[in-house]
Amino acid sequence: MLRKLSFLDPYWLWLLLALPALGMSIEAMTSTNPRVFHILVHPSGEFSARFLIITMMASPLILLLRGWRGPQWLKKNRRYFGVASFGYALLHTLFYVIDKSTLDTIMNELPRLYIWTGWVAFLIFVPLAVTSADFFVRKMGPWWKWLQRWTYAAAALTLVHWAALHNWNSWVPAAVHFGPLIALESYRVWYWYLRPRPKRSVA
Numbered sequence: 001m002l003r004k005l006s007f008l009d010p011y012w013l014w015l016l017l018a019l020p021a022l023g024m025s026i027e028a029m030t031s032t033n034p035r036v037f038h039i040l041v042h043p044s045g046e047f048s049a050r051f052l053i054i055t056m057m058a059s060p061l062i063l064l065l066r067g068w069r070g071p072q073w074l075k076k077n078r079r080y081f082g083v084a085s086f087g088y089a090l091l092h093t094l095f096y097v098i099d100k101s102t103l104d105t106i107m108n109e110l111p112r113l114y115i116w117t118g119w120v121a122f123l124i125f126v127p128l129a130v131t132s133a134d135f136f137v138r139k140m141g142p143w144w145k146w147l148q149r150w151t152y153a154a155a156a157l158t159l160v161h162w163a164a165l166h167n168w169n170s171w172v173p174a175a176v177h178f179g180p181l182i183a184l185e186s187y188r189v190w191y192w193y194l195r196p197r198p199k200r201s202v203a
Helices: 010-030 036-064 069-076 078-100 103-109 113-130 134-140 142-148 150-163 171-194
Strands: none
Touching: 010 036, 010 078, 036 069, 036 078, 036 150, 036 171, 069 078, 078 103, 078 113, 113 142, 113 150, 134 142, 142 150, 150 171
């Protein structure tokens, strides 16, 4: 018998996560606008950042909203969002490379802050995405968690990459997107390391 599909099954989740990429890909292949790849660079990067933020919000939301099913579901499925974030980062990079069209142009732009931070963030994403399967979780053991902590570096670089665009004129949308994550991570740090704790009585 076929298993009854739930709207929250991974099959549906993958479809939802892929819909924006499908729309961008169709536009890239069918548009007659010569600047179409330049136009698509920004939305693809924004979707990558959004899914990265959602991925990282799972743990602090569980801490903040104890007992709620939403954060538990998000934690269970956060690898899907993480892989989707990498997929959109890959699409973002592909659109950028096609738009610049030559290696000389790409290399000339590389020293700019908003460019090299994006490249380094993408390079960090690669091993994180490659090792996201259960096989690597089992094989790598505690090293898998160590590797996944590099997500924080990728997120920080992504924030700078976004905010530094157009001479820092993009800091407002970057702050709006990353603000909730920063607030949640700050709460997480406070909860585990800074909050007052009852003193133990000495017998």
